[in-house]
Amino acid sequence: MLRHHSLQTAARTWLIACLFASFVSTLFAQDSAPLLAGTAKVEITPTAEQAVNLAGQPLQLRDPLFARVLVLKTPRTSVVIVSVDLIVFASKKVIDEAKARWGVNHIILCATHTHAAPAAKGMIIKPPAAPDWTRSPKAPAEVIDWPRLSADPWYAATEAKVVAAIGQAMQNLFPARMVAGKGPFESAYMAHNRRLIRAGIVSAMWENPDRRPTKPVDPTVGVIRIDDMSGKPRAFAVQYACHPVTLLGAGAVSRDYPGAMVDHIEQQLGPDCMALFLQGASGDLDPYDLHNLRGENRFNIARQAGISLAKGALQIVRDLKPQPATAIAVKESLLTIPNRHGNLSTEVGLLTVAFNRDLALVAIPGEPFIQHQLDLTARSPIANTFILGLAYHGKGTPFVVYIPTAQAVKEGGYGAAECSFLAADAGERLLNTAVADLQAIIAH
Numbered sequence: 001m002l003r004h005h006s007l008q009t010a011a012r013t014w015l016i017a018c019l020f021a022s023f024v025s026t027l028f029a030q031d032s033a034p035l036l037a038g039t040a041k042v043e044i045t046p047t048a049e050q051a052v053n054l055a056g057q058p059l060q061l062r063d064p065l066f067a068r069v070l071v072l073k074t075p076r077t078s079v080v081i082v083s084v085d086l087i088v089f090a091s092k093k094v095i096d097e098a099k100a101r102w103g104v105n106h107i108i109l110c111a112t113h114t115h116a117a118p119a120a121k122g123m124i125i126k127p128p129a130a131p132d133w134t135r136s137p138k139a140p141a142e143v144i145d146w147p148r149l150s151a152d153p154w155y156a157a158t159e160a161k162v163v164a165a166i167g168q169a170m171q172n173l174f175p176a177r178m179v180a181g182k183g184p185f186e187s188a189y190m191a192h193n194r195r196l197i198r199a200g201i202v203s204a205m206w207e208n209p210d211r212r213p214t215k216p217v218d219p220t221v222g223v224i225r226i227d228d229m230s231g232k233p234r235a236f237a238v239q240y241a242c243h244p245v246t247l248l249g250a251g252a253v254s255r256d257y258p259g260a261m262v263d264h265i266e267q268q269l270g271p272d273c274m275a276l277f278l279q280g281a282s283g284d285l286d287p288y289d290l291h292n293l294r295g296e297n298r299f300n301i302a303r304q305a306g307i308s309l310a311k312g313a314l315q316i317v318r319d320l321k322p323q324p325a326t327a328i329a330v331k332e333s334l335l336t337i338p339n340r341h342g343n344l345s346t347e348v349g350l351l352t353v354a355f356n357r358d359l360a361l362v363a364i365p366g367e368p369f370i371q372h373q374l375d376l377t378a379r380s381p382i383a384n385t386f387i388l389g390l391a392y393h394g395k396g397t398p399f400v401v402y403i404p405t406a407q408a409v410k411e412g413g414y415g416a417a418e419c420s421f422l423a424a425d426a427g428e429r430l431l432n433t434a435v436a437d438l439q440a441i442i443a444h
Contacts, residue, residue, distance in 0.1 A: 035326035037176035037226045038071040038169035039235050039274040042161045044084070046118045050154040051253050053117075054087065054134075056124045062252040062299075063259055065117060067162045068276040069169040070226070070235050071104070072178075072355075074328050079353055080107040080166055081237070081361075083276040084158075085255045086117045088390055090365060090398030093150060094159050098166040106330050107166070108351060108363045111390040113279050116247040116254035120155040122148050134401060135418050139339060139346050141397040176234065177227045178323050180359040182384055183316035185221040189305035190257070190287040191242035193217055193370065195413055202413030206245075207290035216371050217285060221309065222278075222386040223317045224359070231322075233273040236265050238313045239386040241280030241370055246287050246302040254299070257287070260306025261313075268314060275310075281364075281373035281387045283402050283415055329354045329444075331437040334395050335430065338423045340409075346422060349396030350430055352437040359384045360441075362434045363391035366400035369408060369415070372427045379435050381442055403427045 044065050051059040065085040072079050080098070089111045098107055122145060125132045133143040150156045193214040196205040208214065222239035244256035255262075258277035265275035289301050333350040351363040360382040366389065373387045392398050404416040409424035423429075 033074045033076070033325060035176045035178060036073040036173040037235060038073075038172040038174065040069040040165040040169035040172065041274055042067050042165040044158045044161055045253065046154045051118045052124065054119045054123060054125050056126050057251070059116070059118060060252045063254045065253065065255060067158070067165055068262075068274055069162075069165045070237065070274070070276060071166070071169040071173065072326070072328060073173060074326065077328050077330060078104045078106070079328060079330065080104050080169070081110065081276070081278070082108065082162060082166070083110045083112060083278060084162070085114055085259065086111050087113055087115055087119065088399055090146065090392035091149075091159050091162070092394050092398065093147065094162050095394035097163045101163065102167045102170045104166065104170065106351065106353070107393060108361070108388065109392045110278055110388055112244060112255065112258040112277050113282065113390050114244040114247075114254065114256040114258060116250060116252060116256055118154065118253060120149040121152040137341050137421050139344070139397060139421055140399050140401060141346065146398045174234070175229050177229070178326050178355060178359070179225040179227065179317060179320045180223065180355065180384055181316060181320045182220050182222040184219055185240070185309070185312040186219055187305065187308045187312070189289070189301065189308055191217055191285040192288055193284050194286045195284050195408070195415075197411060200411075202411050202416070204414045206286060207292055208286070208288045209292045211288055216374060218280070218370050218373050221313050221316060222384065223313045223320075225317050225320075227322055233269045236269060236273055236275045236313070237278055238265070238275070238309065239278040239280050239388070240309055241282040241373055241389070242285045242287055243282050246289060246293070246305065247298060248290065250298055254302070257302050257306035257309065260303040261310045264307045264310035265314065268310070278386065279389045281368035281370050281389050283367040283369040283389070283404065284408070285370050323356050326356050329441045331441055332393070332395060333433050333437060335433060337426045337429060339421050340423050341421070346400065347396040348400055348422070348426070348430065349393055350433055350437070351391075351393040352434055352441070354382060354438060354441045357382060357442050360438055361386055361388055363388045363393055364403065364430060365392040365396065365398060366390070366403045367415070368403040368427055369405050371405050372403065372431055376431050376434060379431070381435070381438055385438070403430070
């Protein structure tokens with residue numbers, strides 16, 4: 001009788017264990033479902049009459065500009081990453097319309113931050129009627145009417161094209177596998193830290209033709225490759241931190257080094273693969289060459305810089321293995337951060353996305369200093385964690401300009417004492433939230 005009871009107990013225990021295992025397996029299957037991906041690219045080049053920079057100066061048409069869309073989708077959620085060849089692109093209209101029309105859950109609008117791109121009329125700086133809002137101690141949301149930027153016909157057309165491209169990418173979904181990682185990258189073209197501190201005085205070292213060592217910098221590049229099930233590359237994203245300013249003031253519309261980078265990758269991987277550039281925490285980093293270049297040499301150096309970055313990224317991804325299934329977890333946070341001056345505060349949105357617990361993207365709608373990227377890398381519970389600078393996901397203020405470290409605010413200088421309005425600890429607050437969000441993601 002006792003033996004029979006023991007057998008019954010063992011049987012029940014075994015059955016419960018099997019049911020629990022099945023339940024856990026079902027949850028895992030739902031969470032780590034086959035990945036679907038889709039891509040689309042649309043040209044957003046202005047006409048010759050529309051092409052003016054932030055200072056209202058006319059630009060000669062040279063490079064075509066594009067918006068590149070990557071959709072990553074599981075049964076539970078979808079994330080859309082848009083990389084736009086503009087200095088900044090933060091359109092709530094695009095995000096709201098795309099979500100309503102195409103049923104996507106999360107959208108990240110990323111600007112490559114090329115300084116040789118046109119600006120919407122509502123952003124143009126023409127003192128004294130339109131003072132330099134980038135250097136104002138006020139929040140850009142106080143001096144720029146972001147919804148009214150759509151009154152510019154070129155900008156409105158760009159918004160409509162991006163919405164349509166997101167829909168096209170959703171219609172082009174295919175079963176996919178993801179490869180992600182990062183590695184060392186050293187280049188003869190970039191990047192140096194432009195904050196030169198001597199005897200406690202900060203000056204801006206806009207160029208560094210002698211390639212003098214500076215710090216901090218982040219000599220790594222992040223890569224994300226999306227393959228179809230046959231192993232063919234279909235999308236290739238590169239995250240790197242450096243201002244695309246080699247062609248600043250050259251008087252031409254250009255994608256700068258990010259354009260040369262995506263062109264080279266697409267040439268190497270074939271016409272079925274779309275490349276895109278994701279700007280990192282570039283707040284205080286510049287390429288080595290700027291004003292020391294003249295004429296066509298400026299364009300050649302920008303091209304070589306992009307090609308060197310493309311080659312570095314392609315080398316890194318060669319040793320990485322694709323994941324057959326992908327879990328996507330997303331956390332949205334909205335921080336209320338005091339402004340540095342006065343009694344006002346600003347709502348800053350933060351979007352954190354984790355893929356398979358080995359890749360994370362942290363989207364910040366501003367220009368963080370590179371130390372924030374280094375600190376997040378050191379603190380994140382996910383090995384490959386990439387900051388996406390100038391990245392807006394529809395919550396909070398569209399753009400918060402520079403996000404310096406607290407130490408940089410004490411030291412002063414460009415990007416810290418000017419072109420920066422949030423409290424000195426804003427970057428630390430954002431990083432703390434990002435780390436907490438990632439810890440919460442991996443705990444479930």
